[in-house]
Amino acid sequence: MNFKTILSKFLPFVGLIFVIIISVIAILIQDSSGEDLSSFLSFDNVKTILIQTVVVGVAALGMTLVIISAGIDLSVGSQVALATVVFAFVINGGDVSPDGVSHVSGAMVALAILGALAACGFCGFINGFLSSKFKIVPFIVTLGTMQIFRGVAKWIAGGEAVRTPSNAAQSFMDYDGPLGIGLGFYILILSIIVIGVMLKYTVLGRYMYAIGSSENTARLCGINVERRKIGIYVLCGLLTGLAGVLQYSFLGSGNPTIGVGLELNIIAAVVIGGGSLSGGEGSAIGTFIGALIMAILGSTCTMLGAETYVQEIIIGSIVIIAVGIDRLKHLKTA
Amino acid sequence: MSSRKVLHLDGVHKRFGPVHALRGVELDVYAGEVHALIGENGAGKSTLMKILSGAHLATEGSITINDQPYEPTCPQDGREAGVAMIYQELTLAPHLTIEQNISLGMETTRLGLIESITSKVEAALKLLGQDDLSPKTLVGRLNIGTQQLIEIARAIVSDAKIIIMDEPTSSLSTEDTQALFAVIRTLRAQGIAIIYISHFLEEVQDISDRYTILRDGETCGTGMMDGVTIPEIIRMMVGRNLDEMYPHVAHEIGDLVMSCNHLRGIDFPVDASFELHQGEILGVFGLVGAGRSEMLRCLFGLETLVDGQVQLANGVKLSEDRLSPKRALDAGLDLLSEDRKSEGLAQRMSIAVNTTLSALYKQSKKGFINLKTEKTIADKWAKRLSTKCHSTLDAISTLSGGNQQKVAVGRLMNHDSSILFLDEPTRGIDVGSKAEIYQLIQQLAADGKSIIIVSSYLPELQGVCDTLAVMYRGHLSEVQSVDSWTNDQVMAYATTGAPVSVSVS
Numbered sequence: 001m002n003f004k005t006i007l008s009k010f011l012p013f014v015g016l017i018f019v020i021i022i023s024v025i026a027i028l029i030q031d032s033s034g035e036d037l038s039s040f041l042s043f044d045n046v047k048t049i050l051i052q053t054v055v056v057g058v059a060a061l062g063m064t065l066v067i068i069s070a071g072i073d074l075s076v077g078s079q080v081a082l083a084t085v086v087f088a089f090v091i092n093g094g095d096v097s098p099d100g101v102s103h104v105s106g107a108m109v110a111l112a113i114l115g116a117l118a119a120c121g122f123c124g125f126i127n128g129f130l131s132s133k134f135k136i137v138p139f140i141v142t143l144g145t146m147q148i149f150r151g152v153a154k155w156i157a158g159g160e161a162v163r164t165p166s167n168a169a170q171s172f173m174d175y176d177g178p179l180g181i182g183l184g185f186y187i188l189i190l191s192i193i194v195i196g197v198m199l200k201y202t203v204l205g206r207y208m209y210a211i212g213s214s215e216n217t218a219r220l221c222g223i224n225v226e227r228r229k230i231g232i233y234v235l236c237g238l239l240t241g242l243a244g245v246l247q248y249s250f251l252g253s254g255n256p257t258i259g260v261g262l263e264l265n266i267i268a269a270v271v272i273g274g275g276s277l278s279g280g281e282g283s284a285i286g287t288f289i290g291a292l293i294m295a296i297l298g299s300t301c302t303m304l305g306a307e308t309y310v311q312e313i314i315i316g317s318i319v320i321i322a323v324g325i326d327r328l329k330h331l332k333t334a
Numbered sequence: 335m336s337s338r339k340v341l342h343l344d345g346v347h348k349r350f351g352p353v354h355a356l357r358g359v360e361l362d363v364y365a366g367e368v369h370a371l372i373g374e375n376g377a378g379k380s381t382l383m384k385i386l387s388g389a390h391l392a393t394e395g396s397i398t399i400n401d402q403p404y405e406p407t408c409p410q411d412g413r414e415a416g417v418a419m420i421y422q423e424l425t426l427a428p429h430l431t432i433e434q435n436i437s438l439g440m441e442t443t444r445l446g447l448i449e450s451i452t453s454k455v456e457a458a459l460k461l462l463g464q465d466d467l468s469p470k471t472l473v474g475r476l477n478i479g480t481q482q483l484i485e486i487a488r489a490i491v492s493d494a495k496i497i498i499m500d501e502p503t504s505s506l507s508t509e510d511t512q513a514l515f516a517v518i519r520t521l522r523a524q525g526i527a528i529i530y531i532s533h534f535l536e537e538v539q540d541i542s543d544r545y546t547i548l549r550d551g552e553t554c555g556t557g558m559m560d561g562v563t564i565p566e567i568i569r570m571m572v573g574r575n576l577d578e579m580y581p582h583v584a585h586e587i588g589d590l591v592m593s594c595n596h597l598r599g600i601d602f603p604v605d606a607s608f609e610l611h612q613g614e615i616l617g618v619f620g621l622v623g624a625g626r627s628e629m630l631r632c633l634f635g636l637e638t639l640v641d642g643q644v645q646l647a648n649g650v651k652l653s654e655d656r657l658s659p660k661r662a663l664d665a666g667l668d669l670l671s672e673d674r675k676s677e678g679l680a681q682r683m684s685i686a687v688n689t690t691l692s693a694l695y696k697q698s699k700k701g702f703i704n705l706k707t708e709k710t711i712a713d714k715w716a717k718r719l720s721t722k723c724h725s726t727l728d729a730i731s732t733l734s735g736g737n738q739q740k741v742a743v744g745r746l747m748n749h750d751s752s753i754l755f756l757d758e759p760t761r762g763i764d765v766g767s768k769a770e771i772y773q774l775i776q777q778l779a780a781d782g783k784s785i786i787i788v789s790s791y792l793p794e795l796q797g798v799c800d801t802l803a804v805m806y807r808g809h810l811s812e813v814q815s816v817d818s819w820t821n822d823q824v825m826a827y828a829t830t831g832a833p834v835s836v837s838v839s
Contacts, residue, residue, distance in 0.1 A: 210683065
């Protein structure tokens with residue numbers, strides 16, 4: 001293994017360390033007493049950063065699959081909103097108002113989770129079906145469904161947030177899990193492991209890389225590319241639905257206007273984590289690091305008292321740098 | 335012929351990473367001559383052309399035009415130095431007129447408006463014997479032969495001193511070819527130097543004054559066309575005797591394994607029927623665009639088979655509506671793609687992944703892949719086929735063309751289908767690898783595989799195949815033993831579809 005492959009393999013790790021060092025230096029310059037730094041590095045703040053990685057992280061795992069197979073899904077932000085609404089709707093017993101419900105059973109929570117997953121899985125099916133059966137580029141298909149899914153979410157919710165009675169799902173993101181970190185974080189870790197293993201060690205994962213790397217080669221080797229692609233978008237939808245449930249947990253209500261622009265953060269996490277928009281590259285752990293880098297930057301900016309626009313400018317720049325490095329990597333091997 | 339040297343290449347080298355594509359090219363071209371540049375696929379002709387046109391930079395060596403150093407870094411530099419390229423694939427914009435195409439990229443403006451060069455274009459068209467063409471005609475409406483003349487007109491208008499033509503006749507009819515030759519002679523009389531690249535050696539001998547032969551990226555012969563015969567040229571191109579080039583492994587032709595009746599695709603093939611036997615190597619010759627590849631692709635389910643029956647000896651009947659690569663693979667067919675870069679292999683994935691992709695079940699259980707077994711399998715094939723690589727975990731793109739092709743063949747062997755379709759199996763690979771691939775094909779036949787090879791290079795089909803059929807515009811000729819075809823009969827059918835009257839000698 002030469003230097004270049006090592007670098008390209010561990011580039012996201014290097015980026016993560018780099019971002020942490022930059023953050024520490026910036027905080028030290030702002031406040032030389034070290035008080036801010038110790039609160040930045042405190043366990044409480046680390047917990048906050050980790051929990052803030054969850055929604056983007058879980059959805060980005062789904063996006064990783066799509067991007068590895070050389071697709072894109074712009075509708076995930078709308079899908080997250082739809083998932084929160086469907087979840088709330090089911091919890092309320094099929095109603096936008098929580099008034100008729102006094103107690104929410106565990107079974108009801110499970111049913112609501114299933115409902116949210118099914119809704120987004122179906123969204124994924126639509127994306128995959130339209131793009132592979134009718135050969136419409138996924139960028140256009142999902143640009144359209146981005147609007148459609150949000151419209152449907154607003155339609156179900158009747159245009160405003162769906163309030164819900166208190167239930168177990170609302171505590172997924174609280175600090176009451178093991179190590180004082182919310183259950184949501186462990187859901188993320190579990191998803192990373194499952195997706196990571198799937199990508200590296202299963203036939204399904206191998207087919208995703210093959211389709212993304214060269215669709216024609218995949219077809220030549222007997223892979224049913226169209227059907228696999230539909231499956232990939234469905235998987236992406238399911239993970240996005242899970243992210244939507246976790247988003248609900250943050251909100252405590254179903255909100256059809258949440259997650260506008262979230263798809264860009266999700267795609268950014270994949271790209272920062274080494275995913276290539278031309279397909280064939282990306283990993284679960286890389287995507288997690290990508291999401292983590294964005295959460296750390298967010299936390300640093302808050303610590304520095306910077307406005308959100310500063311954060312936006314920084315994240316935008318990092319995405320371009322990440323893609324630029326990716327291009328350079330391929331220029332050399334081409 | 336004038337004796338003024340317009341182009342001089344001295345010791346030109348080009349390296350692409352580990353690949354040493356050019357290893358010392360010497361070339362002298364004089365004004366007012368047609369200079370043939372001859373070499374097999376992969377000999378380095380295209381690389382050399384790319385260097386001359388400014389698409390690539392030479393790694394070593396010197397190039398001079400009219401004794402001025404010539405180091406083009408972009409196609410514009412080439413044009414300004416008077417070098418014009420006529421590529422195999424035409425580079426015209428179909429939605430623009432003849433004049434717009436000709437002036438494209440060298441428009442001069444006055445007050446921000448494009449100046450008309452109609453008179454220049456008309457003069458150039460007249461020189462080419464196309465007086466009746468209006469410069470305002472849309473290029474998309476012209477046939478291929480005329481489009482090619484427009485490319486040449488572009489070269490004339492840009493005042494080119496050296497015109498490089500890359501396989502200009504490959505998609506032309508015999509008539510258009512003769513018309514082109516007349517044009518080339520006119521240009522020569524104007525003192526323009528023409529570098530003529532072609533595989534059709536008879537044509538080359540007809541039109542050229544001098545020749546230079548490239549082999550493995552090196553100049554290995556140059557001289558006057560008058561003093562050399564075609565067999566001599568071939569010997570210089572190949573660098574070895576034909577027996578060494580086409581090794582023979584004894585194999586027996588057995589029972590019928592596949593019979594195809596009246597196959598018809600969407601465009602191609604139009605009508606193709608043939609039978610294939612165990613251990614038989616069937617060659618399908620035809621010009622580019624005759625529909626040979628399409629026939630294989632229809633049989634493999636990559637393109638739609640509109641009509642026709644495909645019957646396999648193992649009882650499987652492949653009907654048109656259910657064909658897919660998966661089904662073809664399961665039925666014991668396999669295809670080596672002619673397009674190694676974008677279809678045959680996933681370039682950025684590893685040798686191991688590419689070797690095993692069509693038969694993942696061999697190293698997986700319940701959907702989980704055993705990466706160790708996978709590497710063992712890939713290593714085994716790399717060793718068997720003597721693929722030169724550091725590790726089978728390296729990306730395909732790090733290999734040379736010949737070694738890439740060995741990986742693709744390795745995948746076929748790993749899947750172990752009994753009927754193999756090889757579409758241009760030696761395209762773009764070096765001579766040494768070619769001989770190895772030929773040996774391999776013979777070995778596969780000896781092992782009882784049935785093989786169909788599609789190629790545009792007749793000598794290789796004659797060297798490797800047992801039987802031969804020729805395709806002309808989607809129509810497949812009868813299959814005959816390879817010895818019973820004469821070159822003339824093959825070319826006659828390939829270019830005109832003339833009925834074959836094979837005399838058994």
